[in-house]
Amino acid sequence: MISASPVYFLVKDLAYTPEATSTAYAALLSIGSVAYIIANFVGGFLSDRIGRKNVIILGTLILAPSLFVYYIVPSVVWVWGVYFVHTFSIQMFQPSFQALVADSSKTKSRGKAFGNYNLFWIGSTVPAPLIGGFLVDAVGLRFPYIIASSMSVAGLFTSFWLVETSRQIKSVPNLQADGEVEETVMPFAEVLLIFGAMGILNGLLNGMLSPLLRFYLDFKLHTTPTELGLVFSLGSSLVTTAVQIPGGILTDKVGRKPLMLSSMLGVPFLVAMAFTGSVFQFILASAGLVALGNLCAPAYQAWMMDLVPSAKRARTTGIVNTVTGIGLFIGPLLSNWIFESQGDIVLPFLATTLPWILQTPLILMLKETKTS
Numbered sequence: 001m002i003s004a005s006p007v008y009f010l011v012k013d014l015a016y017t018p019e020a021t022s023t024a025y026a027a028l029l030s031i032g033s034v035a036y037i038i039a040n041f042v043g044g045f046l047s048d049r050i051g052r053k054n055v056i057i058l059g060t061l062i063l064a065p066s067l068f069v070y071y072i073v074p075s076v077v078w079v080w081g082v083y084f085v086h087t088f089s090i091q092m093f094q095p096s097f098q099a100l101v102a103d104s105s106k107t108k109s110r111g112k113a114f115g116n117y118n119l120f121w122i123g124s125t126v127p128a129p130l131i132g133g134f135l136v137d138a139v140g141l142r143f144p145y146i147i148a149s150s151m152s153v154a155g156l157f158t159s160f161w162l163v164e165t166s167r168q169i170k171s172v173p174n175l176q177a178d179g180e181v182e183e184t185v186m187p188f189a190e191v192l193l194i195f196g197a198m199g200i201l202n203g204l205l206n207g208m209l210s211p212l213l214r215f216y217l218d219f220k221l222h223t224t225p226t227e228l229g230l231v232f233s234l235g236s237s238l239v240t241t242a243v244q245i246p247g248g249i250l251t252d253k254v255g256r257k258p259l260m261l262s263s264m265l266g267v268p269f270l271v272a273m274a275f276t277g278s279v280f281q282f283i284l285a286s287a288g289l290v291a292l293g294n295l296c297a298p299a300y301q302a303w304m305m306d307l308v309p310s311a312k313r314a315r316t317t318g319i320v321n322t323v324t325g326i327g328l329f330i331g332p333l334l335s336n337w338i339f340e341s342q343g344d345i346v347l348p349f350l351a352t353t354l355p356w357i358l359q360t361p362l363i364l365m366l367k368e369t370k371t372s
Contacts, residue, residue, distance in 0.1 A: 001132040001151075002070070006144045007083070008214050009136055009225050014076045018219060019340075024076045026211050026336035030329045031080050032087040033207065037325030039091035044318015048311060052096035053162045060159055062089035064152035070145035095317035102305035102313050103165040107369055108252060110305065114298040115248020122244060125237040133229025186367050191307040192316060198362050199324035201355040207331020208352045209270075213286075216345055221279055231279060235286030240294045248298040256303040259296045260363045266292030267353050274349035306369035327355070 011028060015021040039059075047055045066085040073079050097117075105113035135144045217223045217231060250259050269288035276282040308316045338348040 001128040001135075002067070002144050002148050003129075006132045006136050006141065006225070007070075007079075008218075008228070010070070010073075010141055011076060011079060012218075013141060014073075014079065022211070022215055022336055022340065025214065026332040028076075028080055028083055029207065029210055029332035032083050033203070033325045033329035033332075035084045035087035036091045036328055037322050039088040040095060040318045040321035040325065042318075043092040044095040044315040044321070047096040047099060047314035047318070051164050052100050052314065053159070053164045055096045056093040056159050056162060057156065059089045059093035060152060060156040062092070064149050064156060067145055067149035067152055071142045071149075091321065094321060095314040098301065098305070098317040099314040100162070100165055101301075103310060107306055110302040111251025111256070111298045112245075112248040114301040115244045115246075115251070118244040118248075118297055118301075119241060122237060123241040126233055126241055129229040129232035129237060130226070131229070133225040133227070136225040186307055188308060188312065191304070191366075192319060194362050194365055195304050195316075195320045196323045198359050199320045200327045201359050201362075203324035203327025203329075204331045204334075204355040205327070205352055207328040208335040208348065208355075209331075211332045212335050212339070212345065212348055212352070213273075215339065216273070217279070217282065220345065221276075221282065223279060227279055231283055231286065235283040236290050239287045239290045240297075243291050243295045244298065247295040250295070251299040251302055255368055256299045256306075257363060257366065257368055259299040260303070261360065263293055263296045264357065264360060266290075267356055270353055270356070271350060274346040303366065303369065307366070 007028070008025060011025050012021045015024045043055055043059070062085065066082055066089060069082045070079070070086075073082055101113055101117045102110065132144045135147070213231075214228070217228055223231065247259065266289045269285050269292065273282060273285040273289065276285055304316065304320065305313055335348040335351070338351060339345060342348075
């Protein structure tokens with residue numbers, strides 16, 4: 001509700017000029033990446049130590065008040081600080097949710113489990129950007145943050161009904177749901193290294209692309225807050241949600257590796273985005289990019305959880321997400337530098353294809369999961 005459109009327009013409102021907006025927003029994303037790095041590292045290790053449920057409750061306790069503070073921030077510097085806390089609280093409990101899904105599913109159906117999990121949380125983001133943008137236009141720039149804060153309080157109460165799994169797996173690390181036992185097919189250090197490298201490249205790709213999308217839509221296509229929300233609702237969230245169930249089924253039927261490799265077909269759509277001349281064309285290009293890029297999301301999640309012991313799942317997710325944050329930190333600064341130095345939006349779009357393509361040899365190095 002707040003990240004796609006309201007946060008960007010809040011920065012724009014406080015920064016005053018287009019040049020200051022692009023610099024301030026790129027800095028905002030990089031500051032959020034620092035929070036992403038710290039939170040995933042801390043959250044991953046805490047989850048394996050004190051339990052998934054406790055970390056989720058703690059993160060939500062921080063989230064609700066931080067969202068409310070957006071309502072009263074007087075300057076861009078304040079937005080940076082609140083965005084750090086807001087991002088930290090959300091990212092703190094991500095490893096716990098990933099581990100909960102993996103602990104509660106079997107290897108042969110784990111892709112489907114992650115597809116179902118993604119369907120619910122990504123599905124909620126389908127109307128959210130459009131609602132956030134509409135509220136900015138209809139009610140005011142600060143109003144969406146009040147709604148978001150209230151929803152976080154509701155989320156805090158629901159988190160108390162979660163069922164803890166971490167204490168159940170410490171004594172028998174490889175025993176999964178329904179007594180299934182998984183074979184170790186790759187050394188843990190090798191798995192961590194490969195997924196870490198993929199994480200950095202993914203972070204760099206998403207970090208470079210995130211400010212470019214808003215700059216292009218605002219400065220070239222001159223979208224309103226509602227139109228910007230519509231782009232992220234239709235061209236991103238809706239498509240991402242739609243591919244989760246097919247992606248989960250294909251992950252279990254076809255295999256993790258083929259599905260991961262197929263995501264490279266999204267590269268031409270990434271290039272096409274830089275040549276669109278209308279919001280409708282941009283939505284179509286975005287939909288192709290997002291569909292092919294996110295079809296493999298359940299495969300990525302399930303594969304990483306397959307290849308590590310149960311007792312190390314949350315910390316593995318935390319470590320991989322931490323190094324992903326390095327790419328997320330560098331990406332916005334890099335794409336903004338290319339954009340400002342060259343004065344052309346096409347070149348930074350083309351540059352974002354490189355970290356995507358470089359993941360191919362890493363995917364080929366991973367081994368498919370074996371189940372006994």
